[in-house]
Amino acid sequence: MSERFAVILAAGQGTRMKSKLYKVLHPVMGRPMVKHVIEQVKAAGIREVVTIVGHGAEQVKENIGDESKYALQEEQLGTGHAVVQAEEILKNKSGTTVVVCGDTPLITKETYAALVEHHEREGSKATVLTTEMPDPTGYGRVIRNADGDVERIVEHKDASESEKRVKEINTGTFCFDNEMLFQALQNVSNENAQGEYYLTDVIEILKNQSRKVSAFLIPDANETLGVNDRVALAQAEKIMKQRVNEQHMRNGVTIIDPDQTYIQPGVVIGQDVVIHPGCVISGDTVIESNAVIGPNSEITNCYVDAYTTIRHSVAADSKIGKRVNIGPYTHIRPASDIHDEAKIGNFVEIKKTTIGENSKVSHLSYIGDADVGSNVNVGCGTITVNYDGKNKFLTTIEDDAFVGCNSNLIAPVTIGKGSYVAAGSTITKDVPDDALAVARGRQSNKEGYATKIKNRL
Known part of the structure; x- marks a missing residue:
């Protein structure tokens, strides 16, 4: 079995949470959601974890402790830029790297394990964890070619009208050949609507190099829920509570x-x-x-x-x-x-x-x-x-x-x-x-005294 690594994206502040607490530290079932992610990743057999920190870096590190190594993203310039920060720790290492967002606490160890096994069994250089949503608005679409292989991933703001009608979405979780990941990241540009370096551009770069890119679709879209605001936080809490109680x-x-x-x-x-x-x-x-x-x-x-x-x-x-x-x-x-x-x-x-x-x-x-x-x-x-x-x-x-x-x-x-x-x-x-x-005063009864009090009143 090849070496397996994980990069956890946890640098964002999470402005939509409208909170002084950094997004990945918001608790789901009493535990910061980034800790759920790291726990499930490690339970899937991934031993070396690198967490990308930025906003509230010291607080995030304090909560996670020695469960992870850390890399600092001083400016938040996109997911691709975030992963590049892990290069000093993971460069030149042979194996499989899982990249996952720190605000997806519901993905289970079984899903991580199945994703990695599928990636390695298929001999892919990149594998996208996907799911289908009735309303995929706001999500990156997974565009497949005529053979059903992954052609590219298009962010919602950059998608054409026909691409926006695609129901299969990118969950933000990936598997990569570790060495090819960091090689491809050197060629990612920020010429897009957001002006950011998208990790998803690595998919197109690898395809242009005739590398195999696959997708691993999971049927339960709830598992891939990303927590971006308090509404989603409550949804994650409810789903995890139900999961625990059913078990x-x-x-x-x-x-x-x-x-x-x-x-x-x-x-x-x-x-x-x-x-x-x-x-x-x-x-x-x-x-x-x-x-x-x-x-x-x-x-x-x-x-x-x-x-x-x-x-x-x-x-x-x-x-x-x-x-x-x-x-x-x-x-x-x-x-x-x-x-x-x-x-x-x-x-x-x-x-x-x-x-x-x-x-x-x-x-x-x-x-x-x-x-x-x-x-x-x-x-x-x-x-x-x-x-x-x-x-x-x-x-x-x-x-x-x-x-x-x-x-x-x-x-x-x-x-x-x-x-x-x-x-x-x-x-x-x-x-x-x-x-x-016995440690109390001796009782003394004064006969008729209550009658005197009543008459006085």
């Missing part, structure tokens, strides 16, 4: 309403998981089999074990065990670890806390910076008072403890194993094992 459903996940469910690429979901409408699942999340998620839950960078239920809740950067019941209206903040068969109930916030096996925090509580053992019951309205305005402190609640309703646990403090905290207590000292802690 999960075919793998055995029940998604009740796919149109109202948002699952980012990269999320791993086991068989027989049920996802209700309104859920947003993102990042490096793993959900094991038979879990039930939603409705209206947001889960980011979490591990959720089997048979767990999360309803109307938010969880981030945390681990949630088996057969855990969360919600409704729970907030699991980062660095929390909820062990098997625990219950975290309505209007409870957990932050940087371990909740032991079979423990319960059922109602209206804040448990932050805490280590809660197993078989613990935390009563309604309990607060771990973990912050003094400058530092955070740890609260430890050991196995089998019972914390009564409306208790304040002033950290650092330890509630011993098997101990009880009376409802309404403010605990400032450690509670020994098996002790009862």
Whole structure:
């Protein structure tokens, strides 16, 4: 197999996006679209990637990182001029080069692989990725000769009336023989309506040299969508969301309403998981089999074990065990670890806390910076008072403890194993094992006093 390279065109500002964010950095399903392109190109077996940067070069490089090499296009003088900037990196290398725009996030690794294989199998020096559109206005037309071979590509503004009626369009993605690509680029001129150096002129140059130029047509035009404005960005988001959801459903996940469910690429979901409408699942999340998620839950960078239920809740950067019941209206903040068969109930916030096996925090509580053992019951309205305005402190609640309703646990403090905290207590000292802690004012009843108040009023 010959060497394979890729050149990603990512230098444009994208004025039609009407944004301070550079076009290729606009996210599709939570990830900059240029990163989708590079990810799929590499998944197709292309190891050496050169990204052409221009506007916002440093930001683009920061987002991509070491996934690519870079070449700078200081002036945007057309696609041909952009590819020339990669010559210092790729010149004199033998193999196949894929050229693709950084604003086409929907092209899949399967398409890239099929394009390259077709190009090399046909012995072509250039191959155009094409598709057909009912309304091709604005796209470069692929003009074929009488034998059906690619003759040339004509930009819409330069096309004749008969050429404008052609439905087959250039998607902006190509395969080239690497050495011939850079040789041909030396002969590209800017004598056209735009005054730019078109990469598509390489096709005509190679044809004039009697080199073989082929086309690889894909039936799904949606895959080749170029994102040039916010309307196209929303279309790309919708298409990718549908693609991701369908893949999960075919793998055995029940998604009740796919149109109202948002699952980012990269999320791993086991068989027989049920996802209700309104859920947003993102990042490096793993959900094991038979879990039930939603409705209206947001889960980011979490591990959720089997048979767990999360309803109307938010969880981030945390681990949630088996057969855990969360919600409704729970907030699991980062660095929390909820062990098997625990219950975290309505209007409870957990932050940087371990909740032991079979423990319960059922109602209206804040448990932050805490280590809660197993078989613990935390009563309604309990607060771990973990912050003094400058530092955070740890609260430890050991196995089998019972914390009564409306208790304040002033950290650092330890509630011993098997101990009880009376409802309404403010605990400032450690509670020994098996002790009862009562920290509240003694009740005093004044007989008949309420009647005096009523008479006065």
